[in-house]
Amino acid sequence: xxxxxxxxxxxxxxxxxKRLGPALEKMGCxxxxxxxxxxxxxxxxxxxxxxxxxxxxxxxxxxIGVLERVKALxxxxxxxxxxxxxxxxxxHEALAKGAFDFIAKPFKPEDLRQAVAxxxxxLGIQGPGAAASQA
Amino acid sequence: xxxxxxxxxxxxxxxATVEGRYERIKAAEAARQAxxxxxxxxxxTQIFLGFFLAFLFSFGIATSMVITIYLVENKMKFxxxxxxxxxxxxxxxxxxxxYFLYGTNLQDALEQVYLAKTILEKNSDExxxxxxxxxxxxxxxxxxxxxxxxxxxAALESEPDSPRLNQKKKEIEMEVRQHGQEMVSFAQDVxxxxxxxxxxxxxxxxxxxxxxxxxxSIFMVYIAYFLGSSLLxxxxxxxxxxxxxxxxxFTPITPIRRxxxxxxxxxxxxxxxxxxxxxxxxxxxxxxxxxxxxxLTAGVxxxxxxxxxxxxxxxxxxxxxxxxxxxxxxxxxxxxxxNEAGRAQSIIKNLLDFARESGAQVEPLDLVALLKDTTHLxxxxxxxxxxxxxxxxxxxxxxxxxxxxxxxxVFLNLILNAMxxxxxxxxxxxxxxxxxxxxxxxxxxxxFGSGIPEHILGSIFDPFFTTKTKGKGTGLGLSVSQGIVAKxxxxxxxxxxxxxxxxxxxxLPITTLPARIGGNMPRSGALS
Ligand SMILES: Nc1ncnc2c1ncn2[C@@H]1O[C@H](COP(=O)(O)OP(=O)(O)OP(=O)(O)O)[C@@H](O)[C@H]1O
Ligand SMILES: [Mg+2]
Numbered sequence: 331x332x333x334x335x336x337x338x339x340x341x342x343x344x345x346x347x348k349r350l351g352p353a354l355e356k357m358g359c360x361x362x363x364x365x366x367x368x369x370x371x372x373x374x375x376x377x378x379x380x381x382x383x384x385x386x387x388x389x390x391x392x393x394i395g396v397l398e399r400v401k402a403l404x405x406x407x408x409x410x411x412x413x414x415x416x417x418x419x420x421x422h423e424a425l426a427k428g429a430f431d432f433i434a435k436p437f438k439p440e441d442l443r444q445a446v447a448x449x450x451x452x453l454g455i456q457g458p459g460a461a462a463s464q465a
Numbered sequence: 466x467x468x469x470x471x472x473x474x475x476x477x478x479x480x481a482t483v484e485g486r487y488e489r490i491k492a493a494e495a496a497r498q499a500x501x502x503x504x505x506x507x508x509x510t511q512i513f514l515g516f517f518l519a520f521l522f523s524f525g526i527a528t529s530m531v532i533t534i535y536l537v538e539n540k541m542k543f544x545x546x547x548x549x550x551x552x553x554x555x556x557x558x559x560x561x562x563x564y565f566l567y568g569t570n571l572q573d574a575l576e577q578v579y580l581a582k583t584i585l586e587k588n589s590d591e592x593x594x595x596x597x598x599x600x601x602x603x604x605x606x607x608x609x610x611x612x613x614x615x616x617x618x619a620a621l622e623s624e625p626d627s628p629r630l631n632q633k634k635k636e637i638e639m640e641v642r643q644h645g646q647e648m649v650s651f652a653q654d655v656x657x658x659x660x661x662x663x664x665x666x667x668x669x670x671x672x673x674x675x676x677x678x679x680x681x682s683i684f685m686v687y688i689a690y691f692l693g694s695s696l697l698x699x700x701x702x703x704x705x706x707x708x709x710x711x712x713x714x715f716t717p718i719t720p721i722r723r724x725x726x727x728x729x730x731x732x733x734x735x736x737x738x739x740x741x742x743x744x745x746x747x748x749x750x751x752x753x754x755x756x757x758x759x760x761l762t763a764g765v766x767x768x769x770x771x772x773x774x775x776x777x778x779x780x781x782x783x784x785x786x787x788x789x790x791x792x793x794x795x796x797x798x799x800x801x802x803x804n805e806a807g808r809a810q811s812i813i814k815n816l817l818d819f820a821r822e823s824g825a826q827v828e829p830l831d832l833v834a835l836l837k838d839t840t841h842l843x844x845x846x847x848x849x850x851x852x853x854x855x856x857x858x859x860x861x862x863x864x865x866x867x868x869x870x871x872x873x874x875v876f877l878n879l880i881l882n883a884m885x886x887x888x889x890x891x892x893x894x895x896x897x898x899x900x901x902x903x904x905x906x907x908x909x910x911x912x913f914g915s916g917i918p919e920h921i922l923g924s925i926f927d928p929f930f931t932t933k934t935k936g937k938g939t940g941l942g943l944s945v946s947q948g949i950v951a952k953x954x955x956x957x958x959x960x961x962x963x964x965x966x967x968x969x970x971x972x973l974p975i976t977t978l979p980a981r982i983g984g985n986m987p988r989s990g991a992l993s
Contacts, residue, residue, distance in 0.1 A: 439781050
């Protein structure tokens with residue numbers, strides 16, 4: 331298995347992608363960011379990602395939709411949800427549908443890196459965690 | 466499909482609420498002054514006065530009656546005396562005649578004359594009163610002359626051999642007859658006159674009584690009518706006030722009549738009550754607004770998290786990689802920070818502007834801009850519930866005159882209602898268009914949700930009417946909204962079909978109708 335973790339970030343706020351891309355690359359991930367969830371889903375069909383980070387609330391397809399789609403395409407992919415205004419309801423639904431973790435907005439890049447590292451650990455990939463600590 | 470549940474119906478103006486509380490307090494104080502500075506003429510006084518006048522009048526009638534009876538009594542007494550007197554004299558004359566014809570006793574005639582004289586003497590005072598100076602100038606001299614003649618006749622009789630006896634007797638006889646005649650006819654004359662005058666007096670007194678009875682009846686009827694109608698009129702007037710207050714018109718009561726009475730205190734108390742009602746209504750509107758703000762905060766908090774998250778991420782990126790970055794990257798990030806901070810500020814400002822308790826401000830408003838703000842305010846909440854909102858407006862609509870905050874509250878209430886009625890994935894349309902009637906602009910809020918069953922359509926504007934669970938709805942939204950719109954001279958109309966959705970239309974007069982602001986405003990009657 332490759333040491334490089336493939337991560338996809340979906341958030342309709344462009345700044346989120348712009349900042350998270352470099353932040354994750356620093357820990358040695360290969361990152362692709364999307365503003366448009368539909369485009370992201372298209373990309374998911376083409377290629378398997380290790381971790382998908384998605385905002386819960388977006389206009390066209392919401393985070394739950396993305397989660398369902400990812401799980402349908404690849405069971406092993408870990409999905410981390412970013413929620414703006416965490417409601418218990420959505421959390422329960424997401425967990426039931428197999429989400430790996432939650433991060434509440436606003437969060438630091440380091441918070442996400444740790445969540446991704448935990449996901450990598452769960453996947454059995456060692457590299458990224460070491461990369462993060464070296465940075 | 467029932468349309469236009471609230472027919473427009475002109476009622477008294479309420480612009481003062483829009484003008485501000487200070488104006489209302491001033492108006493109430495002015496009304497109080499006007500009510501109190503009138504001279505007092507209470508109903509108690511009016512009733513007392515009415516009865517007093519009636520008493521005076523009957524007292525007058527009674528007095529005139531007593532006087533008339535007294536006068537009639539006098540006349541009767543006089544007639545009695547006169548007739549006794551006439552009887553005696555006639556008797557005397559009968560004896561006198563017998564004497565001349567048959568030579569009977571003259572003494573009998575003289576005796577009758579004495580009797581007549583005694584009658585006159587006995588009633589001398591009475592006679593003086595009724596006959597006046599005629600007693601001394603005519604009645605008594607006549608009688609005396611007659612007596613004297615009779616006496617002379619008697620003297621002649623006692624010396625039968627006197628010369629020219631028969632001739633002397635003849636002379637005296639002539640004179641006696643003449644005086645006797647005059648005496649009787651004079652007495653009879655007086656009697657007839659007195660009888661006539663008595664009859665006149667009785668007739669007059671009867672007329673006075675009939676007349677005064679008529680006048681008294683009219684007077685009593687008038688007093689009863691006057692008091693009754695002014696009392697009833699006032700009671701009716703106050704009933705009218707109660708109705709208009711119930712309909713939400715809190716204009717203070719101003720004096721109508723020239724005098725103060727028992728109702729003045731009532732009017733002053735009602736005016737005080739109106740001021741308090743007004744204050745309570747303002748509190749109600751404000752607290753309902755704060756409830757709406759509470760509903761919106763979830764959406765706003767969510768919305769606020771986005772710029773906050775962007776700021777956090779960007780600031781941390783700067784902290785971590787500051788040294789490795791080139792100037793352009795740093796500048797870009799700093800620019801992002803500034804923009805996102807501005808975005809956060811505008812999100813809060815929108816809500817705070819709405820929540821702020823401002824004094825009422827009336828100004829020309831651009832309804833389209835106002836509705837854009839309003840839909841934006843609700844946008845996040847609506848997105849959270851998975852509902853889409855569409856906005857469209859006719860270009861170049863004329864402005865309306867009103868209080869931005871209050872109207873925003875109305876539209877927000879309608880949008881939140883539409884949101885509550887819509888299913889997940891539903892749609893709400895907001896339209897700003899010219900109204901069907903000229904010089905009005907319409908704002909339509911259309912949902913495709915549950916709709917309103919026909920049997921409750923008539924009640925939805927009632928205060929506290931709600932079909933929502935406790936804690937979810939107070940039932941004040943539409944009632945508060947209707948009050949605000951009515952004060953702007955407009956109307957809220959609803960059409961709905963169960964299961965298909967509802968359309969709420971707010972029509973507002975445009976600014977080219979200055980008479981509607983501050984003057985008479987039409988007001989929908991549904992609240993009354
Ligand atoms: N767009 C709508 N669709 C269906 N029903 C509606 C709509 N708007 C109002 N109603 C009905 O009218 C009732 C009264 O509305 P109103 O806004 O006065 O009070 P509420 O919404 O229940 O409470 P609040 O506004 O205080 O939250 C509602 O309970 C609802 O039954
Ligand atoms: Mg409501």
